[in-house]
Amino acid sequence: MKGKKRIATGDEPFAWTSPFAALKDVTLPSMPTTARDLAAATPAAPKRNRGRVDIIRSTAHRGGKTVTVVTGFVGIGQPEKERLANAMQKACGTGGTVKDGRIEIQGDHREAVAHILTNAGFRPVLAGG
Secondary structure (H helix, E strand, O other): OOOOOOOOOOOOOOOOOOOOHHHHHOOOOOOOOOHHHHHHHOOOOOOOOOOEEEEEEEOOOOOOOOEEEEEOOOOOOHHHHHHHHHHHHHHHOOOEEEEOOEEEEEEOOHHHHHHHHHHOOOEEEEEOO
16 A cells, blocks of 8 residues: 555645635626627627618418518628527527528517617518518
8 A cells, every 4th residue: 555645534624725716816707688788799790781681570380489580681691691690599598590591580589680680780671470
């Protein structure tokens, strides 16, 4: 048993320093708490008119579930649509996808989606029921 360290099991105090002790003085940035604050915190493209997009609330072929669909994108690629969809999902706290050139967000979140699209330079139009 030579060479092995033994851990003291007595009642004397144990000298131990936490590896996280340096983090106690660090202040973290505050996080937005509401969907509107999160939508405002998303990085916005330069303010320019990038065209009209339609925001539609749809339940067709979805088993009665409501989905917010954004259509009518002109001149943007798939990667930018995926970035916009990701920002919308985070702001609304729901899931979503990009299908056939349109963005689908689960639930009725037309106002939050319109705010994000406005910040990105689009002109959102609420269409449908």
